[in-house]
Amino acid sequence: MIIESLLISFGAETRTYQTGEMIFREEELPSHYYQIEKGKIKLNNYTMDGKEFIQNIFSDGHSFGESLLFVDRPYPMNAVAIEDSVIYKMPKQNFLDLIKNNPEISLSIYECLAERMYYKYIMLYNLSFQNPVAKLKLLMDYLKSYHEDKTPYSFQIPLTRQQLASLTGLCVETVIRTIKQMEKDQIVKIEKRKIYY
């Protein structure tokens, strides 16, 4: 979200992470601003019985965990690379200086945070009440909202069924069965195991 040259002039450095590598973990104190140059990361938690819950998944150009830089609290989740990724890392203080001196950047951070909250509101409501079809549909609607082409089946869901399950709190089998049902109902199309919506 912040342009590269600005990041660098404010002391950001790039670092590569391999698939599966942790960028930060629960309980740690936030010390940096992170922005993805290339790759994909997820924010997750594990329930006491070991089940994963994915808060969100981010890819190229997105920042993550920046809201925690404004509060003096430890991270409530882990950040894990799910692809080999290159990530800009800028010390917290530099980040704060940067937004203090740049109203433009500051505004874009607000927008970004607002966007995240929007997603959270939708998902929270969604997760607590809806049936599996509604949950998956809402999640896919959200994902597709970033896709220019709005025609049916034009958007390939960039997530595995496993990940869909972890994002919605459903179990994999349910996701698999539900997606199949949705295909019958013409809501999605499946080709070579890929989901088109």
Next chain:
DNA sequence: ACATTAATGTGCA
């Protein structure tokens, strides 16, 4: 090409 692992599918309690 073959072995291994992750992801997907299916049947059944």
Next chain:
DNA sequence: TGCACATTAATGT
């Protein structure tokens, strides 16, 4: 649902 197990795709050697 959740578990066990079959099938298929992806990845490593």
